[in-house]
Amino acid sequence: MWKQESAERSFWLVVPLSISEWVCEDVKSAGSGGALKTNHKLKVSTMAAFQLLFLLLVSCAPTSAHPPGHLSQCQIVQKDVLCSNQSLQSAPVNLPPDVQMLDLSRNQVQNLTQETLGFHTGFHRLNLHSNKIHFIQPRLFENMTDLRVLDLSRNHLNVFAHSKTSVGSLKAVESLDLSSNGLYTGMSDYFLTDSPSLANLSLNSNSITKIAHNMFRGSLSVQKISLHNNVILEIEDGAFESLQLLTELDLSKNSITCINDFDLYNLEVFNLSKNSLETFQSVSSDNLFQLLSLDLSENKMLYFPDLPKKNKLEYLNISRNQLHTTNVTGNHENQPVLKLHSLKYLDMSYNQLKAIPESFFFSMPSLEVLNVSNNCIQTFSVSHFALLKKVRVINLSSNSLQSLTFGENTLQLLKKLFLQGNKLTVLDHQIFQRLPSLRHLHLQQNNLQICPYEPKLKDQNHQVPPDCVAFSSVHNLHFLYLSENSLQTVPVNAFVDTPLKLLDLSLNPGLDLHKDSLSGLENSLIHLFLRENNISSLNTDLSSLRSLKYVDLSTNQLNSLKMWNKESSIESLNLRNNNLVTLDHHTILALERSLKTLYMGSNPLSCCDNLSIFRLVQQSAVVVPDIATATCFHEEYSEPVNIQKVTQEMCHQADVTNYVVAVVVTLLVAMILLGLLIKCCRLRRRKHNRSFNA
Known part of the structure; x- marks a missing residue:
């Protein structure tokens, strides 16, 4: 009660302010020597006169401080006038007479009147969002017969609604945005009482707690309603039944706990995400529902939703709930028969599912995308060829898979398979060869080993190595991710007849690469990732991979x-955080033609032994994104030198110094030897003289 009264006082303060603008104009027009004529019929007390004078002063002050803006402040594009963010309190003077769109967003408009809009009535679109509007002149929009789009979002219309005055007819308006206005239950009625053409209504980010059964009685043509981010707890029976044209309804981010007897037959898109839903139940009916998309994500549902028996549903999202079964109810008997013949997308990720029976998919012949990641699934199988015939994407990542089975001639259209984060150790050796359309395979964070290539593997009598998976002859596989699998080795010809474009073998410490491990990928491989493998030497000649463009060898040894030996096609090479002292001159020559990006920071490089690569960097022929940490060591400097500052003279000077030192040392040695030779000759001469005297 207190809040309502204070708000009403705020409203009655606003009205005199809007009237006082007219009085201020009279004061100004009277001049310094004129006198303000008073109406003898108006009887006011002395106190009332002082109050009026105070209101005049308050209201005139901001008017003089912020005079009406000039059209030069705005941008005019044909019949559109754009005046956003100009600190205006009203439309600029001299608006073009044929203006159709006025953008007054992000200004200081407080009172919305005919004067505020320059007495124009021919608007088609009016954008007033992000102002301070708390008063709208009643029936202001009645003469705007061409007004189709009205944006009043981010204002203070809750103050206006406290007056319990209708804004008047909005007969031509088709799109109305009242979001972020502090409106609560019942306040929207003052804007919707006469909106017969309204098709798109936004009431986002207000404080509405209940949707009353007569809330939309004045806007029966509405097709799209958004009530996102309110505090809705209750929806009265029949609130949407009269809206026969309603096709999209957004009730996301509210506090709705259950939907019982869902019966909006014409609705096509329904968003109930981010509520507190525990159940979703449809009315028992043989009528066909038009629903195409249903979003129930981020709720508290324990069971699969009870969907209409006859439906056209294509998109269903029940991720981030508390599902522990695919049953519709907790009772295992008399489960409703699912009929989802049109369903293409199903997301049940981030739940508590431990298993999904194959029978669950029999009612989904059109399913193309299945996401059941981040559950507790231990086994998953598709044994019947009629199941998931059209599925293109299966996401089983971050589960607890111990068993994965795909039967012969199943999943013939599957293109993407996500299995990362399952700690898989054993799979059927040729499980992926059975998937003829497979292009993307994610196996990160498992414990799989790669089988050696054996041409006789198809021979049933041939003994295959235990506990490994074959990746040869997966004829359409282009992207393979095997990081964090504790891989020990990549056998020779491991990927023969598999046209990989990307191969990720990162984060497998101690990985042993044979010189022919990548044989068969010469014409296809474009991306190669070998980071964080503790590799001390690279046995493979990467220049033999003719299509290779992106190589990551970072954080190794x-x-x-x-x-x-050949010209390389590599465009991006990551060598940072290794123990490189010198880059081989022939390798640099092989890279020089194609290399565009080089990461080489955090290496103990020698300044004078890598002048050729430093020259490429300094000439901007090669970009070094981690240039700040790309340093080298010079014997005459106590601190590492950034490679951008290395000059040939620094190294020539070192060569001269070394030459001088060598010459000096040589001369000293020669002088010592000469001295010894002279001394030796003198001794011999003395001995000879003694012999002669005897």
């Missing part, structure tokens, strides 16, 4: 790169 490399002290050198094997000499490459």
Whole structure:
């Protein structure tokens, strides 16, 4: 009660202010020597006169401080006038007479009157969002017969609503935005009482707690309603039944706990995400529902939703709930028969599912995307060829998979398979060869080993190595992720007849790469990731991979790169955080033609042994994104030198110094030897003289 009264006082303060603007104009027009004529019929007390004078002063002050803006402040594009963010309190003077769109957003408009809008009535679109509007002149929009779009979002319309005065007819308005206005239950009625053409209504981010059964009685043509981010707890029976054209309804981010007897037959898109839903139940009916998309994500549902028997549903999202079964109720008997013949997208990720029976998918012949990641699933199988015939994406990542089975001739259209984060150790050796359309395979964070290539593997009598998976002859596989699998080795010809474009073998410490491990990928491989493998030497000649463009060898123990014999096609090479002292000159020559990006920071490089690569960097022929940490060591400097500052003279000077030192040392040695020779000759001469005297 207190809040309502204070708000009403605020409203009655606003009205005199709007009237006082007219009085101020009279004061100004009277001039310094004129007198203000008073109406003899108006009888006011002395106190009332002082109050009026005070209101005049308050209201005139901001008017003089912020005079009406000029059209030069705005941008005019054909019949559109754009005056956003100009600190205006009203439309600029001299608006073009044929203006159709006025953008007054992000200004200081407080009172919305005919004067505020320059007495124009021909607007088609009016954008007033992000102002301070708390008063709208009643029936202001009645003469705007062409007004189709009205944006009043981010204002203070809750103050106006406290007056319990209708804004008047909005007969032509098709799109109305009242979001972020502090409106609560019942306040929207003052804006919707006469909106027969309204098709798109936004009431987002207000404080509405209940949707009354007569809330939309004045806007029966509405097709799209958004009530996102309110505090809705209750929806009265029949609140949406009269809206026969309603096709989209957004009730996300509210406090709705249950939907019982859902019966909006014409609704096509329904968003109930981020509520507190525990159940969703449809009315028992043989009528066909038009629902295409249903979002129930981020709720508290324990069971699969009870969907209409006859439906066209294509998109269903029940992720981030508390599902522990695919049953519709807790009773295992008399479960409703699911009929989802049109369903293409199903997301049940981030729940508590432990298993999904194959029978669950029999009612989904059109399913293309299945996401059941981040559950507790231990087994998953597709054994019947009629199941998931159209599925293109299956996401089983971050589960507890111990068993994965795909039967012969199943999943013939599957293109993307996500299995990362399952700690898988054993799979059927040729499970992926059975998937003829597979292009993307994610196996990160498992414990799989790669089988050696064996041409006779198809021979049933041939003994295959235990506990490994074959990746040869997966004829359409382009992207393979095997990081964090504790891989020990990549066998010779491991990927023969598999046209990989991307291969990720990162985070497998101690990985042993044979010189022919990547044989068969010469014409296809574009991306190669080998980071964080503790590799000390790279045995593979990467220049033999003719299509290779992006290589990541960062965070290893490399002290050198094997000499490459051919011109490379590599455009991006990551060598940072290794033990490289010198980059082989032949390798640099092989890279020089194609290399565009080089990461080489955090290496103990020698300044004078890498002048050729430093020259490429300094000439901007190669970009070094981590240039700040790319340093080298010079014997005459106590601190590492940034590679951008290395000059040939620094190294020539070192060569001269070394030459001088060598010459001096040589001369000293020669002088010592000469001295010894002279001394020796003198001794011999003395001995000879003694012999002669005897």
